[in-house]
Amino acid sequence: MGAKLYKVAIVFVLLIAGIALIIFSLNSLVHYVYQNVEDQHLELRFHDIFSLLILASFLIFLYLIIRYVLTKVSDTIMFISLAFLMAIAGAFLIINCVPIVHSDSMMIYNYIERFNEGNYIGIEDGYYFSWNPALLGLLSYERILGKITMNLRIFFAFELLWYQLINVCVWRISRLTIKDMLVVKLVILLSFLFFPMFFYILQVYGMLLGFALALWSLYFLILSIQTSSKKKYLFITISIILIGTACLIKQQYQIMMIAMVIICMLEFIRSKSGTIVLTAILIPIVATIFSGALSESYRRASGYDMGTGEPISLYIAMGLQDHDNPLSNGTFNGYNYYTYQDTNFDEQKSSELAKENIEQRIEYFISKPGQMLKFFYYKLTGTWNEPTYASIANGCAELWGDGTPEELFLGSLYEGDRLYTLYVRYMTVLTFLIYSAALFNLLLKIFRRYEWNLYDVFPYLYMVGGFTYHMLSESSARYVYIYVFALIPITADIIVIVYKLFCEKDSEKTNQLIRKEHLSC
Numbered sequence: 001m002g003a004k005l006y007k008v009a010i011v012f013v014l015l016i017a018g019i020a021l022i023i024f025s026l027n028s029l030v031h032y033v034y035q036n037v038e039d040q041h042l043e044l045r046f047h048d049i050f051s052l053l054i055l056a057s058f059l060i061f062l063y064l065i066i067r068y069v070l071t072k073v074s075d076t077i078m079f080i081s082l083a084f085l086m087a088i089a090g091a092f093l094i095i096n097c098v099p100i101v102h103s104d105s106m107m108i109y110n111y112i113e114r115f116n117e118g119n120y121i122g123i124e125d126g127y128y129f130s131w132n133p134a135l136l137g138l139l140s141y142e143r144i145l146g147k148i149t150m151n152l153r154i155f156f157a158f159e160l161l162w163y164q165l166i167n168v169c170v171w172r173i174s175r176l177t178i179k180d181m182l183v184v185k186l187v188i189l190l191s192f193l194f195f196p197m198f199f200y201i202l203q204v205y206g207m208l209l210g211f212a213l214a215l216w217s218l219y220f221l222i223l224s225i226q227t228s229s230k231k232k233y234l235f236i237t238i239s240i241i242l243i244g245t246a247c248l249i250k251q252q253y254q255i256m257m258i259a260m261v262i263i264c265m266l267e268f269i270r271s272k273s274g275t276i277v278l279t280a281i282l283i284p285i286v287a288t289i290f291s292g293a294l295s296e297s298y299r300r301a302s303g304y305d306m307g308t309g310e311p312i313s314l315y316i317a318m319g320l321q322d323h324d325n326p327l328s329n330g331t332f333n334g335y336n337y338y339t340y341q342d343t344n345f346d347e348q349k350s351s352e353l354a355k356e357n358i359e360q361r362i363e364y365f366i367s368k369p370g371q372m373l374k375f376f377y378y379k380l381t382g383t384w385n386e387p388t389y390a391s392i393a394n395g396c397a398e399l400w401g402d403g404t405p406e407e408l409f410l411g412s413l414y415e416g417d418r419l420y421t422l423y424v425r426y427m428t429v430l431t432f433l434i435y436s437a438a439l440f441n442l443l444l445k446i447f448r449r450y451e452w453n454l455y456d457v458f459p460y461l462y463m464v465g466g467f468t469y470h471m472l473s474e475s476s477a478r479y480v481y482i483y484v485f486a487l488i489p490i491t492a493d494i495i496v497i498v499y500k501l502f503c504e505k506d507s508e509k510t511n512q513l514i515r516k517e518h519l520s521c
Contacts, residue, residue, distance in 0.1 A: 006269045009262075010452050014442060017460035020467045021439035024384050028432040033327060033386040034424060035477075037416035040393050042327035042382050047428075055429045066499050070185045078185050079171050082192040083164055090160040090201055096406040097202055099152035102394065104132075105205045108139050109155075112146035115139065120302035125345050131337060133309040136294055137248035138206040152204070159201035162208040167191050169215040174489055176222050177455035186492035194488065195427065196391035196481045203394050210250035211482050214257075217242035221260055222455070225267060225276065236279050244287040248294060252479065255465040257283060262461060263454050270454075307347050310340050312473070313354035319473040320361040322375065327382035329375055330475045376471065383470055387427035389481035392420060434484055437491040438463075444494070459486045 031046045070078070101109050111122045111129070122129045129136055145155060170191045174184045191197075200208055217239045224235035243260060246253040264280035267273065295306060314336040323329050343349040365372035392414060412419035442460065445452070466483035 016464045024435040032428040094156045134251045162212045165212040190488045196389040199391035206250040210246045213246035214253045244290040247287045311351035315474045317354040317357040326378035329379040383475040386477035387431045390478035437494040438487045441494040
């Protein structure tokens with residue numbers, strides 16, 4: 001019974017993942033979404049010969065790197081070299097950027113000094129944190145930095161640190177879960193070549209910090225599953241604390257938390273371990289305790305009773321609304337705030353209005369299925385097929401000088417000129433490769449009747465969580481790049497399979513080198 005339930009659960013996850021990846025792969029094969037940096041307008045563009053040339057160039061680059069570099073260097077050298085290069089690139093970007101933040105990042109930044117001075121007006125009705133108390137965790141982190149300095153370049157430097165810790169963790173997780181060291185080294189390379197993650201160091205919004213905490217939580221969870229000694233309990237404790245903190249920094253990582261709980265339950269079905277089921281129970285409990293403790297600390301400090309803020313139903317209602325530009329269907333339009341404001345910040349009344357709106361929208365979709373398909377097609381396209389994932393448009397995309405070579409170089413990127421166009425085209429190719437390789441990997445393993453383990457399933461499970469949530473709720477490309485990034489290990493696996501298939505003459509020599517290196521690790 002347990003084995004059957006285990007297989008049914010995995011098949012269900014892979015089915016949804018397969019459907020999503022078919023949509024993404026076909027979509028990115030035909031066209032891509034271009035985001036104008038100045039007004040963030042989305043435009044659908046079809047591929048041309050230039051896209052084909054970039055794809056061919058990138059595949060040749062991967063072949064040469066695998067053949068002449070990855071088979072000759074250790075994964076440690078590979079990681080240190082790339083981390084050093086990206087540290088230099090990050091320092092260059094931070095030193096030469098215009099130190100500004102936008103939107104929510106700016107709102108949080110502007111409240112740091114007030115809160116540190118004991119002025120908690122931001123919590124009162126009508127103010128920013130009264131309708132978005134979930135961001136108090138991020139504010140608390142930034143308040144710590146604010147006690148040291150309010151220099152935004154220092155904030156960006158910490159984002160660079162979180163970026164590096166993300167890549168360290170991806171490397172360490174790969175070492176734990178992937179046997180083929182050639183795949184591990186390709187994972188390292190592709191994780192650094194996924195540039196949206198890098199460019200988000202200029203947006204202080206908790207995404208990188210939260211992702212780093214969530215990934216390290218996953219790392220220690222995997223260690224606890226693979227360890228039989230008493231260290232298991234230490235690893236579980238660290239994992240639970242880290243994922244609880246990640247959710248405190250950014251609620252979006254509740255999707256990672258849920259995925260980890262599901263993995264724990266699947267592992268329990270497989271191994272019947274009481275420790276793992278206890279872990280599954282404690283993960284959400286501790287995250288809830290962390291959230292409650294933070295709210296209580298601010299209540300005591302301010303003397304003001306906070307509510308839970310905007311109901312999630314407001315975001316679901318907003319995520320089902322049309323936009324003048326169909327590619328922006330379901331994106332932020334202010335509906336959540338204005339509805340909450342119109343009900344005098346009453347959570348129950350605003351939730352009821354949102355539910356009415358959702359019911360009306362569902363009735364409309366049922367009566368007009370063609371319009372429903374069109375709505376979600378454009379929503380998914382605008383969210384998952386914008387290859388930069390808004391990493392430039394949400395950065396320092398204004399006020400660039402035009403004198404020094406550094407300003408001219410970065411201005412060409414952040415003002416939407418030639419360098420930005422090249423970046424879009426490059427990421428279009430990489431995004432297509434990630435989607436298509438993840439789909440091909442899934443189909444190949446199904447065809448071979450592969451025995452799926454939890455490490456193989458997790459990237460698909462995490463992507464399914466993001467796909468489902470953002471299909472129904474508010475969506476934006478800037479929210480989904482973490483789910484695409486999580487597919488990189490699967491992408492690396494299939495690229496190595498294809499490489500070995502077409503390089504059979506040298507495959508035995510390559511395997512000997514890899515086995516020798518693996519034994520020495």
